[in-house]
Amino acid sequence: MQKLTDKEFDLFRIYLKEHYGINLSSEKKSLLYSRLRTLVQDLGMNTFEEYYNYMIKDKTGESSKKFIDRMSTNHTFFMREKDHFTYFSQKVLPYLEQKHKNSKDIRIWCAGCSTGEEAYILQILMKEYFENKPGWNTQLLATDVSNKVLNIAYRGVYSKESISVLEKSWQTKYFDEYNESTVIVKKSLKKDVVFSRFNFIEDKFNFKKSFQVIFCRNVMIYFDQDTRNYLIEKFYYATETGGYLFIGHSESLNNTNVNYEYLISSVYKKYDN
Ligand SMILES: C[S@@+](CC[C@H](N)C(=O)[O-])C[C@H]1O[C@@H](n2cnc3c(N)ncnc32)[C@H](O)[C@@H]1O
Numbered sequence: 001m002q003k004l005t006d007k008e009f010d011l012f013r014i015y016l017k018e019h020y021g022i023n024l025s026s027e028k029k030s031l032l033y034s035r036l037r038t039l040v041q042d043l044g045m046n047t048f049e050e051y052y053n054y055m056i057k058d059k060t061g062e063s064s065k066k067f068i069d070r071m072s073t074n075h076t077f078f079m080r081e082k083d084h085f086t087y088f089s090q091k092v093l094p095y096l097e098q099k100h101k102n103s104k105d106i107r108i109w110c111a112g113c114s115t116g117e118e119a120y121i122l123q124i125l126m127k128e129y130f131e132n133k134p135g136w137n138t139q140l141l142a143t144d145v146s147n148k149v150l151n152i153a154y155r156g157v158y159s160k161e162s163i164s165v166l167e168k169s170w171q172t173k174y175f176d177e178y179n180e181s182t183v184i185v186k187k188s189l190k191k192d193v194v195f196s197r198f199n200f201i202e203d204k205f206n207f208k209k210s211f212q213v214i215f216c217r218n219v220m221i222y223f224d225q226d227t228r229n230y231l232i233e234k235f236y237y238a239t240e241t242g243g244y245l246f247i248g249h250s251e252s253l254n255n256t257n258v259n260y261e262y263l264i265s266s267v268y269k270k271y272d273n
Pocket of ligand 1: 020022072076118143198199201218
């Protein structure tokens with residue numbers, strides 16, 4: 001297997017940026033090498049350029065999907081940035097309950113959901129909140145560009161250790177034992193989380209109805225400022241007036257042109273005009 005040349009690195013780097021928005025700095029050559037090496041080798045290819053040519057000619061898009069499965073960073077865990085969930089339960093849900101008391105329709109998008117932990121927590125919080133309030137539709141859309149993580153999310157099998165951060169009552173109410181060391185999300189929870197592939201860069205934001213809340217946390221850190229601006233604008237127009245945007249704690253809406261009001265750290269509200 002030949003080394004990754006600078007020219008090959010640039011080919012992949014540009015491709016990753018153009019098709020997925022992910023911005024790899026020039027120091028990330030060894031990362032790209034280690035993530036793609038076995039993919040190239042398993043196809044019996046000797047150079048990275050061979051894989052690149054094969055990928056761009058593949059009209060099925062399958063090799064590009066394998067590529068993004070390798071190149072995306074999917075780290076996540078239950079209750080990550082916990083204060084957001086507290087705010088969601090204590091401020092956002094009461095606001096939505098009041099505002100949508102006639103339609104009883106809650107529309108939330110967990111964008112860049114990775115292996116599903118964040119989406120399941122949001123759905124648990126809604127189930128807890130609306131438990132004794134019949135008639136509410138709280139089905140949640142959870143998307144990611146990587147099929148690999150979506151399959152894990154959809155399967156809903158997690159280690160017992162990973163759910164130990166959840167309240168004891170939630171552990172039994174929303175998960176069944178799967179084997180000695182793992183649990184599986186109960187059907188009653190899973191049925192209200194719709195997992196789907198969505199690429200922020202290539203897919204159209206033509207949703208039937210606008211969202212009341214969008215969570216897109218720890219995704220934009222991988223994008224450059226122009227791509228962030230593009231995405232935030234898309235989120236803005238996909239959100240109803242008065243709706244919310246949650247981003248990661250290390251992210252911000254600085255230098256963007258849209259009319260979001262800052263609420264608390266990394267939580268914003270689309271202005272009620
Ligand atoms: C680090 S995870 C964040 C998971 C979760 N939101 C959290 O905060 O823990 C970032 C996710 O963004 C997804 N992602 C990266 N580029 C994307 C794109 N162009 N379209 C959609 N999702 C993308 C990755 O596949 C990855 O699963």
